[in-house]
Amino acid sequence: MIKLENLTKHFGSKKVLEAVNLTISDGQAISIIGPSGCGKSTLLKLLIKLDQPTSGKIFIDQQDVNALDEEALIGLRKKIGMIFQTSALFDSMTVFENVAFALREHTNKKEGEVNEIVKAKLEMVELEGTGDLMPAELSGGMQRRVCIARALAFDPRIILYDEPTTGLDPITAVTIENLMIKLGRQLKATSIVVTHVLQTVFRTSERIYFLADGKLIDLGSPQEAQSSNDPRVKTFITGGLNP
Amino acid sequence: MPYEKFLEQLGQKVEDIFAGFGYVTILFLKVLANLFQGKMSVKLTLEQMVKIGVESLPLALTTSAFVGMVFAMQIAGEFTKFGAGKFVGGVMAIAMARELGPAITGIVVAARVAAAITAEIGTMKVTEQIDALQALGATVEKYLVIPRFIATTIMLPLLTVLTILTGFWGSYLVAVYIIKINPTQYLDNAQYMLRTWDIWCGLIKTAFFGMIIAIIACYRGLNTKGGAKGVGEATTSSVVTTLIALFIVNYFLSVLFFK
Numbered sequence: 001m002i003k004l005e006n007l008t009k010h011f012g013s014k015k016v017l018e019a020v021n022l023t024i025s026d027g028q029a030i031s032i033i034g035p036s037g038c039g040k041s042t043l044l045k046l047l048i049k050l051d052q053p054t055s056g057k058i059f060i061d062q063q064d065v066n067a068l069d070e071e072a073l074i075g076l077r078k079k080i081g082m083i084f085q086t087s088a089l090f091d092s093m094t095v096f097e098n099v100a101f102a103l104r105e106h107t108n109k110k111e112g113e114v115n116e117i118v119k120a121k122l123e124m125v126e127l128e129g130t131g132d133l134m135p136a137e138l139s140g141g142m143q144r145r146v147c148i149a150r151a152l153a154f155d156p157r158i159i160l161y162d163e164p165t166t167g168l169d170p171i172t173a174v175t176i177e178n179l180m181i182k183l184g185r186q187l188k189a190t191s192i193v194v195t196h197v198l199q200t201v202f203r204t205s206e207r208i209y210f211l212a213d214g215k216l217i218d219l220g221s222p223q224e225a226q227s228s229n230d231p232r233v234k235t236f237i238t239g240g241l242n243p
Numbered sequence: 244m245p246y247e248k249f250l251e252q253l254g255q256k257v258e259d260i261f262a263g264f265g266y267v268t269i270l271f272l273k274v275l276a277n278l279f280q281g282k283m284s285v286k287l288t289l290e291q292m293v294k295i296g297v298e299s300l301p302l303a304l305t306t307s308a309f310v311g312m313v314f315a316m317q318i319a320g321e322f323t324k325f326g327a328g329k330f331v332g333g334v335m336a337i338a339m340a341r342e343l344g345p346a347i348t349g350i351v352v353a354a355r356v357a358a359a360i361t362a363e364i365g366t367m368k369v370t371e372q373i374d375a376l377q378a379l380g381a382t383v384e385k386y387l388v389i390p391r392f393i394a395t396t397i398m399l400p401l402l403t404v405l406t407i408l409t410g411f412w413g414s415y416l417v418a419v420y421i422i423k424i425n426p427t428q429y430l431d432n433a434q435y436m437l438r439t440w441d442i443w444c445g446l447i448k449t450a451f452f453g454m455i456i457a458i459i460a461c462y463r464g465l466n467t468k469g470g471a472k473g474v475g476e477a478t479t480s481s482v483v484t485t486l487i488a489l490f491i492v493n494y495f496l497s498v499l500f501f502k
Contacts, residue, residue, distance in 0.1 A: 048378055050374050077377070077378060077379070078380050086370055088374060089372075090375070101381075102380060105380065107382055
């Protein structure tokens with residue numbers, strides 16, 4: 001279970017998150033939507049301590065994330081897979097090396113075993129045979145899928161998606177969404193998607209939250225979110241145009 | 244008010260310098276703590292030793308050969324006017340071992356390697372690769388900083404041995420074949436005046452230079468902000484800061500060792 005208690009994050013005078021409270025049950029798929037720059041990605045980074053909150057607490061499986069020492073934090077990060085908006089593949093490594101990175105870093109598995117796992121992960125994201133390619137040789141959609149394969153190395157119980165379909169063409173975006181749905185079923189992992197692409201949100205989430213002015217508003221299910229009466233949500237969903 | 248703005252900017256600059264100094268110190272202590280716990284990758288360290296040491300060889304050797312040659316031309320030319328030509332070998336040997344060899348190696352590696360380290364880590368930072376590294380449970384110190392720290396600390400003294408030798412033999416060629424100083428006298432005087440301690444001090448200095456180069460370059464890279472422009476600024480700043488730090492540290496180490 002993931003629990004945020006009065007989570008606050010300020011960048012100088014800019015208040016990105018203001019006393020945010022949220023509980024996510026195991027296996028739940030939620031999305032956080034909101035305009036660009038509202039703090040969605042920051043929220044994800046706080047969850048795995050890539051950044052520190054100004055105040056408030058984050059609990060993952062009853063562990064206070066900010067109180068963890070280095071070893072415990074590494075243990076926690078192994079349970080979480082993060083998909084980055086820019087894919088963030090290591091550009092000096094091949095696709096194979098990217099996916100094998102965490103396995104080589106944290107386990108003493110033999111190369112043959114690593115080989116098998118990497119092959120299985122690449123098959124999972126339908127990228128068989130790309131192991132020898134460099135990230136620069138892949139399209140944006142393929143890079144995003146390699147990023148997903150890399151995040152799956154330890155079969156994470158929590159998957160964090162930062163703008164997983166932003167900047168992709170509609171067909172590739174649907175492919176990624178299908179993959180997210182498939183992974184949710186296969187791994188039974190908790191997933192948090194932050195994005196402003198509404199199609200992705202409606203297809204992949206059970207519950208939707210709207211982040212604006214540092215506050216998190218619970219919009220309910222995708223159907224409920226679409227009929228929200230909050231003017232900010234309505235404007236966001238319709239793009240400011242009258243329906 | 245212009246004065247107020249000036250003072251505000253000055254205060255900010257001073258604050259940035261102290262913050263930077265604090266960050267560099269913390270990074271250095273973290274590296275030492277990780278090293279004492281044996282957290283290092285031999286493979287990555289060897290890769291960096293090749294990149295930093297072996298690939299700097301052509302530039303370091305060429306520079307030291309020509310510095311030795313030009314230095315000999317000036318020294319030998321002037322010394323022979325006063326009948327002191329027999330001291331040229333010793334002066335050159337001491338100059339190369341104590342100052343020129345270490346300084347050339349430090350400057351060459353700072354210019355070439357500090358820029359490369361900062362550009363590489365800075366690019367990783369702005370493309371979220373550093374975040375990805377941490378998200379995958381790796382630590383920045385173990386994966387990025389320590390291999391570079393060990394590589395520069397070990398390879399700089401080794402490079403310096405070669406730059407001292409190359410610079411000395413460059414000076415020998417000019418002094419003997421152009422200025423016409425007696426070769427036996429040149430070598431005998433060098434052997435007489437140069438102490439083993441001079442060479443050790445030069446090598447110890449460059450080990451310090453190596454640590455400084457790696458820590459400052461990594462610090463600048465890890466604190467890169469913005470896109471390509473940010474990487475460019477961080478790289479320039481890294482080379483400038485490293486060179487200033489090297490000259491200052493070189494002075495104090497020379498005072499410590501030779502005064």
